Amino acid sequence: MANPDECDTMIVGLGAMGSAALHHLASRGVKVLGVDRFVTPHIHGSTHGRTRIIREAYYEHPCYVPIVQRAYELWAALEKEIGERLFVQTGGLMIGPPEGELFAGALRSATEHGLAHTILEPAEVQARFPGFRVPRGSLALHEPRAGLLLPERCVEAHLALARRAGATIRTGITVTGWTADDGVRIATDAGELRARTLILAAGPWLPALVPDLDLPLNVERQLFHWFEPASHPEWYDAAHSPISLIEYADARFFATFPDVGHGVKAGIHHEGAVIDIDAPRAPASAAEGVEMQALLARYLPQAAGRIVDRATCVYTNTPDHDFLLDRHPAHPNVIIASPCSGHGFKFASAIGEILADLATTGETSFDLGPFAISRFQAPAT
Ligand SMILES: Cc1cc2nc3c(=O)[nH]c(=O)nc-3n(C[C@H](O)[C@H](O)[C@H](O)COP(=O)(O)OP(=O)(O)OC[C@H]3O[C@@H](n4cnc5c(N)ncnc54)[C@H](O)[C@@H]3O)c2cc1C
Incomplete structure (x- = not known):
């Protein structure tokens, strides 16, 4: 692009x-x-x-099922185009009490969408996956298509292919604000940029870019x-072990990831402190490591050996843990994407396509109703 400050979409x-x-916009020939x-x-x-x-x-x-099904297709297409493995299919176990949010919710999605799955009693889990122990009274839903994505490589692949298709990438630039009418003027620490359409995909920094919406987002x-x-x-490598989500107490979850070269990974889902994204982040403490190890030992006993690495x-x-994916209520040429609440990555390939659709046609074939900004705004009186 000759003039990077004049583009269709930023x-x-x-x-x-x-x-x-x-990647999706550049592949369509959009000046992005x-x-x-x-x-x-x-x-x-x-x-x-x-x-x-x-x-x-x-x-x-x-x-969420139709979106993740599209995401699977697009991850496979991305792998093919970049010529690299980005997805490791391991199958997945959703373990918890039969009436619990996890098991019952997974079963509902599997049933409603006719997804391949098997329900396993604790002894059946152990027979099939000897590294796992499921407590009596819990069940596991096994789904064969689950697995792992390699997030850093996925981002690199999207960027590399976008660049190859003509996208301009500028790093080391912080956007500080924007104004919109027919087009959008974007203020940055490197001067003003202009575009016809703006996509805000700023992750934990998003609220600062839309102060007018007073979004009820918190960073955890x-x-x-x-x-x-x-x-x-x-027992715990990716060739033999599924990923798992485990409801270890009422509506309290943790996830396990088989070893793909750095050890077995585990993390508690939510239960973290709300923080300021711009403040220094406390590293994992020894006590937090002990807590995670003890939880892992209850369900994957032999996996819970020495801690070899940790990260924050x-x-x-969002308050309901569903995504935010919508156009700005006052500025339809500004699109807001906050698909996180701890479960957004798997959808990224499909969300990239949805964002490209919204930026180019204003529409998408997916139902974005559950992700609307309006659900957090008080009705006009
Ligand atoms: C511990 C953990 C485990 C998770 N596990 C899973 C999982 O197993 N499966 C799953 O599907 N999802 C999972 N997720 C969620 C998933 O990773 C996120 O939903 C996803 O990564 C969010 O991507 P994003 O593009 O919105 O944000 P980010 O990847 O954080 O990108 C935002 C970008 O915006 C840039 N930026 C921000 N503000 C500005 C500005 N003003 N100017 C310029 N640039 C700016 C930032 O530098 C950053 O690069 C997990 C998340 C975490 C933290």
């Missing part, structure tokens, strides 16, 4: 969502500019930590720990 944030949107304050992928936002779970029997709500500190199995490492990351949460 994307703020080149993490999971912005890099995917950049992506900017990020950091060189992505990086460790300051929500898209690092080597692996992300993708699963189809979506316990959160069946409305999250942890990953990686463990060296104490014995039977072959952040969720950007």
